[in-house]
Amino acid sequence: MEFYAGQYDIAVIGAGHAGIEASLAGARLGCRTVLFTITLDFVGNLPCNPSIGGTSKGHLVREIDALGGEMGKAADANSIQIRMLNRGKGPAVHSLRAQIDRRGYTSYMKHCVERQENLDLKQAEIVELRKNDNDEWELVTKLDAVYTAKQVIIATGTFLDGKIYVGDKCYSSGPDGVFPSIGLADSLKKLGLPLRRFKTGTPSRVNRRSVDFSGLELQEGDAKCTPFSFESEKMPENKAVCYISYTNDDTKQIILDNIHRSPLYGGKIEGIGPRYCPSIEDKIMRFAEKERHQLFIEPCGLDTEEMYLQGMSSSLPEDVQLKFLKTIKGLENVEVMRTAYAIEYDCVDPVFMKPTLEFKDIPNLYGAGQFNGSSGYEEAAAQGLVAGINAALKLKNREPLILDRAGSYIGTLIDDLVTKGCNEPYRMMTSRSEYRLFLRQDNADIRLTETGYKVGLISEDRYNRFLRKLELIAEERSRVESTVIPPNKEFDHIFTENGTVPLSTGVRLSELIKRPQLNYEKLTPVDTTRPDLTDDIFEQVETELKYEGYIKRQMSQIADMRRLEVRLIPEDIDYDDVTGLRLEASEKLKKVRPVNIGQASRISGVSPADISVLLIYLGKKGN
Amino acid sequence: MSTNAAIATPNASGGIGVIRISGDDAISVADKVFRAISEKKLCDIKGYTALFGHIHENESAVDECVALVFRAPKSYTGEDVVELSCHGGLFVTQKVLRLVFAAGAVPAQPGEFTKRAFLNGKIDLAQAESVMNIISAHGQQALSAASNTLDGKLSEKIAGIAASLTNVAAGIAVWTDDPDEDVPQAHEENVYEVVKNALNELNKLIKNFDSGKAITQGVPTAICGHPNVGKSTLMNQLAGYDKSIVTDIAGTTRDVVEETVRLGDIVLHLADTAGIRESDDIVESIGIDRTMKKLDSASLVLAVFDSSQPLDSNDIDLLERCKGRKAVAIINKTDLGINTDVEKIREYISDTVMISAANGDGIEELKAIIEKLLGTAEFDTSAGILANERQYACCTSAAESLNEAITGLEIGVTLDAMNVSIDYAVEKLLELTGEKAREAVVNEVFSKFCVGK
CATH class of the missing domain: 1.10.10.1800 (tRNA uridine 5-carboxymethylaminomethyl modification enzyme MnmG/GidA)
Incomplete structure (x- = not known):
């Protein structure tokens, strides 16, 4: 029987990278916040690669840090190998990447959340989200506890109706053997959220003792380590190394012989997988001419023998996986500890959100992370931070925080999501930014500290x-x-x-x-x-x-762009009333409902002439 | 905001052509191309005032011009505006526009001025409604310019150049984003080579622009000759209906009558001119004066001679004027017998053709000669042809940007910075094909490179 369990300003569903930043930001800005997680043992879990940062992702971490987020500090405290990628290629492309002690990171984040004033961390599965008579949100747990909240942030990651595929086996599950979130998806559909299926995957983990490193290439950390956080005073240290090996003709042959047993090629998975995170069978099918594919063998932590095989993601049956792994140099006698799998989950089409990450048609409901169609820990944390900040600012009747493309990768990420949407899990890439010479990792503090200070997250x-x-x-x-x-x-x-x-x-x-x-x-x-x-x-x-x-040159492009960003489009605009718009443009605009002219001009299918028509219409209305 | 320019009068031959320049640097840009007779500078005069002078290209005057200065906010767009009123005709106005681009303005997007007028709160309710219809019509044109009306070869060409640059940009993206991947990495030398090739191709297009206009926008053509030699009849033959008043009284055509005709691939803007002869009739004298101007400014001269009459001093004058120019000598009225000195004419104009404008004999042969003269002699059709000033300006800024990249690569600037110039070039070229540059590069990365964890 349902019972009333308490009330909060902000409730966050999911304690992954998005949920953590969202709840910390909300609580730190003085809102009573609750963070729900299916299991307390996986707060800030790294269910895929045991690393944080990398090209453009390292930029995101530093931006999160400059705005007052936690990810950079947590990564610095738990990094076991640090590399500044692209050193020697020019400062605009330097990117920080660190191997992370997975367990250490989880403990750090859980403890950080536990100690945070105004924040309650609870193990509970939310099975229903609904409005009560006072127009407040009610969150119902599997055990019938009912919490109320003014603002809700959904950060369910790959848990929402999660389904794991390994060959012809398939079952409901979250990542890493944790149970999935089942009732919530139906409840969200009832609220009118346009849910769809995305897919991603992860490679197997193997026991270090079973790998023969003798003939493998070694990859060591930098001689001089750099931290992510502008606040970290203690320099992180290298404590572990990675190794590189390659697939060969035998690997390829085994995969080709068994490709019909892949759920993807066999047509069982309906979810759309990311192009940039292809499984090994994808790589072999799509790039048939390539003789070998590289893999990295990375430590999962200091107090474990588990190692992650980056590059070998697969959803082929377990026996096939074992067979092809053993063809690889160094892995001839490999002991697999966790089998690679593909996971399919519900997420939302982000064009239904504002740049604040609040749903356009459902006030006081926000989304962040993989739920919004992105992929990656860093992308999730960045959105969580922005959603959390905006939920808090709204409660305090303050102006929302909207980061623009010219000022940050976070702004670029969110603008891409809410303007263009995504047909596959969205990953940050430097080539997604037109201003990347200015958006460097070294000046993230210069670009964003002021904003973080004004928001109230920088001391x-x-x-x-x-x-x-x-x-x-x-x-x-x-x-x-x-x-x-x-x-x-x-x-x-x-x-x-x-x-x-x-x-x-x-x-x-x-x-x-x-x-x-x-x-x-x-x-x-x-x-x-x-x-x-x-x-x-x-x-x-x-x-x-x-x-x-x-x-x-970039700055003058930025100035031009910002002129259009300040021309706001009213939320209640009726595009049918705008005579002269082409049909295609009108349809796109109706779907995306851009907040300003700049955003409108970036929608594919909207031409400069459509923008002029729109400006004239707005000018007329404004008078 | 950038300073933009465009032709503000309808894109057709007319009495006056106006080039409008709007933006923070409008006046200084105009000062670079305009020289007042009074030697005053536009930057020194007040708003709502005008100067008379010439448009200059380097040291030579291109056209007479009245420059009208509007100072912000009192202008159509609310910004500083200069309007250059020149003599009408596509050729001159477009030439002036190009000089204005070279002086630092960038091409206005369709509806740009109205957009700016709105941004600056200059247009009222009633005006807005009426302008909107015009703009949306422009919008359709702009759209088709981006997709349909791009000449097949041109669009192939530009798409080819853009594709090679997009490929290089994707290579640099992978070089940036996937340093640990086992994929071919971008190299300064490869990038240099591709950029150099792309630049060469673009330069060919840019060089071809003028000759290409013969096909897309037409060749200013003057029909000249002795009075009553049959110029108007010839023009009517080419145009297909009566336009000039044709009589057998010498001096009937007292002014320049213009007509556009299509000869196969080539468009001719025919100016039927008053006959060249000494005249006491004042009106006719003015007509003859204009004829001379037309003749001098035309890209093609059709010099008409009466085959039944021997050459006189006026004919020799005309032949002198045609020497070294693109011209066809048309020996008309062959139905009346041949008394003229054809060999003498050939000394001046190598391309001659015998016709009878009255009954149409030889018109086909004339068409072939004109096509030969304009179509194959001047330009390489396989290189594709830029259709308008906006395409031309996009290619020019892309080329400039690539030049910058080449200089950068030569002095050893790293690829991360160079990338900005290449990106900009891709963006400018894709503007012509209607794609969005960021998406094109990302798609290229995924289709060409096996990257990702």
């Missing part, structure tokens, strides 16, 4: 340190611009050795830094007045100088 202390950093950057910039380096035979070798011309007259230090062949480090001997500053200051000045022209 006074941290904000002041940030302002001091800005000052130091400005001072150093003006120093290099006013310092003239005179010609000096003694230093000519520095220039010639680096393939550039020695000085014949005095040259500004800033001009020397701009030369592609030179940098701060190489110029140390000639730069005699260099102050004692931390590397991040020099890094900023160097990048700003080297990319000045290109960044200027």
Whole structure:
């Protein structure tokens, strides 16, 4: 029998990466918040790869950190191998990636949530979501407890009607053997949410003792480690290594011989899988000409022998998996601990959401993470943070937080989701951003700390340190611009050795830094007045100088874009009333219901002429 | 916001052609192409005032022009605006527009000025309703320009260039996003080569633009000759109906009569001119004066001679003027016998054709000669042809951007920065085919590279 169990300002369903950030943000902004999870033992679980960050994802983590989220700190505290990817390719593409101690990360996050003031963490499966007579949400647990909340954030990940596929076997389940969420999906459908099926997969985990590493390539961490969080003072350390191996003709043959037993190729899975996260059988079918496929053998943690086989995701039957794994160098005697599987789950079409991640037609209901059609821990955390912040801001009658494409990858991610929607689980990629030379991981704090401070998630202390950093950057910039380096035979070798011309007259230090062949480090001997500053200051000045022209071009594109972002479109606009719109454009606009002209212009199928028609219509209405 | 320019008068031959420039730099852009007779600068004059002068390309005057300055917010768009009123005719107005682009303006999107007028609160309720219909008509055109009206070869060509650049951009995306993957990595040398090739192709298109206009927009053509030599009859033959007043009294055509005709692939803007001869009749003198101007500004001259009459000094004058130009000597009235000195004419104009405009003899041969002269002599049709100034400007900015990339690669700038220039070029080219650049690159990554965990 149902009973009343308590009331909250914000209720978050699901304690994965999205749910954690959402509930922490809500609670930290002073709202009474509850976080529901199916099992307390998997708060912030990493059900797939034991790593955080990577290209563009590392950017997301740093942005989350600059806005006051938790993921960066948790990753720093639990990283066991750190690499700055793309070092040597130019600062715009540097990306931080860390192998994570999976259990350590879960404990850190659970404890963090438990200690958070205003936040209650509860193990309970929500089976129904409904409105009561006071227009408040009621959340009903499987044990009939009824909680009320003013705002609800759905962050169900792959649990919502989760179904696991391994060959011809298929059963209801969440990831990692946890039971799925069953009743909630029906309840959400009753509320009118347009649910659909997506699919993803994970490779097998194997016992380290059964792997022969002797002939495998070793992949070690950086000599000098970098943390994700701008607040982490303790440098993370390398404590583990990864290995690389490759599939071969035998692997391929076994897969081809058994492809009919794949649920995907056999037509059993209706869910849409991501192109960027292909199973090994997908890779072999789609890129038939490729002789071998690479796999990474990554540790799952320090106190476990489990290792993750990145690149070998599969939904072939268990016997086939075993057979093809054993063809791979190093895995000849492999002991599989967890079998690879594909998982299918319910999620929502994100074009039905505002950029605040609130549903357009269901006020006070938000979605975040895989439920919104994205994929990845970092993408989930980013959305959770934005949903949590907006739920809290709304309760406090404050302006919503809408991050734009030009200011962050988070803004790009959310704009892509709510404007273009997605036909497959959406992963962040640097090529999704048109402003990526400006949206670097090194300046995430410069781009977003101010916003985080205004929202209320950045402490006074941290904000002041940030302002001091800005000052130091400005001072150093003006120093290099006013310092003239005179010609000096003694230093000519520095220039010639680096393939550039020695000085014949005095040259500004800033001009020397701009030369592609030179940098701060190489110029140390000639730069005699260099102050004692931390590397991040020099890094900023160097990048700003080297990319000045290109960044200027981006900034002027950004300025143009922002002019359109401030032209708002009223929520109640009737597109049928806009004469002159082409049918295709009108249909797209009706579906997406963009909040401003900028967003409207990014919808595929909406032309510049349609935008003009729309502007004229709005101008007329405005008068 | 960027400074935009477009032709504000209908896209057809008319008395006056107006080029409108709007935006923060409108006045300084106009100052770069316009020189007032009074030597005043547009930036020094008040709003609502005008200067008379010339449009210049380098040191030579292109056309006479009245430049009218509007200062923000008192203008149609609410921004600084300059309107350059030139002599009508597509050729001149488009030439001026191109100079304005070269001076720093960018092409206005369809409806851009009205959009800006709205952004700046300049248009009222009633105006909005009426402009909207026009804009939406423009919108249809813009749409078809992006898909249908792109000449088949051109669209293939541009799609080809865009595809090679998209492929390079995808390569750089993979180089950025998947550093650990076992896939071919982008290399400066490959990128350099592809960008260089793309740039060459684009430059061919840009170079071909003028000759290409013969097909898409037409060739300004003057029909000249002695009075009553049969110019109007010839024009009517080509045009297919009576347009000029045809009589046998010399000097009937007192002004320039214009007509557009299609000869196979080529469009001719025919100007039937007053006959060239000394005249006391004032009206006729003005007509003759215009004839001379038309003749000098035309891209093709059809010089008509009377086969029954020997060449006189006026004919020799005309032949002198045609020397070294694209011209066809048309020897008319062959039905009346041949008394003229054909060999003499050939000394000046190598392409000659005998016709009888009155009964249509030789018209087919004339068409073939014109097609040969314009169609094969000047441009490489296989290179594709840009159809309008907007396509031309898109290609030009793409080319500029690629030049920047090449310079960057040559001095050793890393690919992450270079990528911005390549991206911009892709975006400009895809604007012509109607795709969105970000999606194209992402799709390319997934279709060409086996990446992903």
